[in-house]
Amino acid sequence: MDSGTLLSGRYRLDRPIDSGAMGAVWRARDERLDRDVAVKILLPGLDGAGERFEREAKTLASLKGPNYVEVYDFGEELDGDRTVHYLVMELVEGVSLARLLAREERLDPDRTMRIIAEAADALGAAHRRRIVHRDVKPANLLIDADDRVRVVDFGISLLVGRSRLTDSKEVLGTVPYVSPERLRNQDVTGKSDLYSLGAVAYECLTGTPPFPAQDPMAVIHSHLYEEPPALPDTVPPQVASVVSRSLRKSPDERWESGEALAEACRLATTGEIYVPPPAPEAAPVRRPWRRLALVATAVAAVAALTAVALWGTWAGDSPFGPGAGDAEQSTVEAAAGEGESAAVESSAAATASAPESPAEESESAAEGGAGDGSGDGGSEGDSQEGDGGEAETEEATEPKSGTTELPSVTGMTTFEARDFLEGEGFGNVVADVGYYVISPEPAHCTVVQQFPSSGSTVDYADQVTLSYHSRNAEGTTCEW
Known part of the structure; x- marks a missing residue:
């Protein structure tokens, strides 16, 4: 499309003002009503995007309020041998939050909380209509001439409970802001948008997203298993608390709704912390x-x-x-x-004698509880201390010399693999976390790769590195 093109005999394109994953936005003139408008034109060659584009038009048209962009029209135009889909919207005079951050680098906490509160209100209203945005990021938040936030680009939104228009294996969104459940291809709710909005708030306060690594796989791993770096000391604790809760890995631990997040943001600017009403006395009962x-x-x-x-x-x-x-x-x-x-x-x-969870059982074993036995078992262990038990252990784990073929230990935990390899005579086994996105997700501490690889001829004294998958939420180390 070129400047001066007339769509449907009515909308004359002027100049491009923005572009995104699905289309380019032009400033245009509605010659019938004699007003300036924004026209979003779908980029050619996007398989199945036409239906998503039409859904965006209907989604936006159903959302009413000061924090949305009004939709005027939707249509299609023949351009040679192809059909061009377009969406006509209210022209918002202003700047995207992405451009604002590029210009100012970061925003003060009060302004950040105001922007996030308005965006959260808009998203909360969409969520009540069972609409999930799924691509919340600075580029999709416009700050208009009245300093009001507008949420735009519902092009990949999901109408909860209806059939998807994308393959279930396809992850749509922008990696620095995408929620863990999106990456795991789990059910998506409005709380996924709140996670993304938390990442936007973090960037407003620091100048970078929570996980700014250049490698997308490293960013994905961080979203899944790592906590973001602490916010600067210049950020008030009430504000930091709002952002921290938005970025919880589990959706159930985030804000209950967009409205709750908005209220927390507004209270944080006054030095207060939002405390949601407790559940109806479930715990005391x-x-x-x-x-x-x-x-x-x-x-x-x-x-x-x-x-x-x-x-x-x-x-x-x-x-x-x-x-x-x-x-x-x-x-x-x-x-x-x-x-x-x-x-x-x-x-x-x-009750106290039986650990309530595998983690507690491991801790008990580490402290000697599991090994102490009960009754006479402990005294028997003590009586054998001087009977050569220690010497037998040293003999069993003494490293061997020479070369051999390295066995496979992938699929074991790091501790199982270490014990097995040391039992085989390898005396230099180390563990190192790897960055893996695997479906289904392996258990915590599972060895995913080993270096050298299994079957290699190695010396018993060579270092064997176990590259493992970590679930940081487990709270236990996989190394020694």
Whole structure:
């Protein structure tokens, strides 16, 4: 398209004013109504983009409010042997946030919070209509002549609950601002937009996005597993708190809605922290019931033990051994006589002795809890200390000399791989985090590659590097 082209006998193109992934925006003149307009023209050669472009027109037309751009018309025009799709919109006199940041580098916290609040209000209204923008970034936030924020370019928006217009494996959006769930191709909600808006806020305050690496794969890895660098000390803690919550990896930990984020932004500029109303006393209700459940479990256990002891005594076949029935029965009766407090203490002790999660179990093992055993097990371990156990361990892990073929350890955890290789005689095994985007995502600490590769002929003394996948949210290290 050239300057002076007349579309549908009505819209005369003047000059290009912006461009994006799907089209170029022109300043134009509506000769029928004698007014200036913006005309977005779809770029040629984009497979399936025509339908997305039409959806953008309908999406924008359905959104009303001061923070959107009004849509006037949508149509198509033959240009030689191809069809040109175009969208006619309100002409906004102003500048994009991207150009503003390029000019000023960064914004002060108060101005940042005002811009983010207005954008959050606009996105929240779209989310209530089940419309997710999916490409929130500085270039898609316009600051008009009245210093008002306009959210534009809903070209890849998703109407929640309706069929997608893109392949499920295709990730649309702009990498520095894309949410973790988008990268994992999970269900997308309005909270994905709030993550992107948090990344925009971070850039406004620092001059760079949260993860500014040049390598897109490194940026993707950071979005998935790393926390952004802390904001400068010049940013008030209330403002930093708003941005930090927007950038949580889990959507459930972000702001409840665009409106909640907007309110938090406005409060932050006054030195206040937005505190959402608590859930309807869910936690206080759960605790008494949990305590009662523990008591009931303990009482049931005591009752069962009493029944077993009595049955064994009556039948002459006590499970506690010959002559033990009477003594055990006395013990049980004494325990039962201590009342509810004894039952609770017994239940709490039983609960404390069993780790609630694999991470706690690992910590327990590291502190010696798992290895200490119970009853006589610990004393047996102590008695063997001077019986050559230590010498046997040293002999088993002594490095070998010479060369051999390196076995494969990919798929193991770093610790399993290290133990296996050291057991084979390799004495120089190290772990190093790699940047991997794999679907389905491997477990935390899984070895994805090894250097040298398996099957290589190596010396037992050579360094073997285990390149692993890390889930930072796990909170445990994969190295030693």
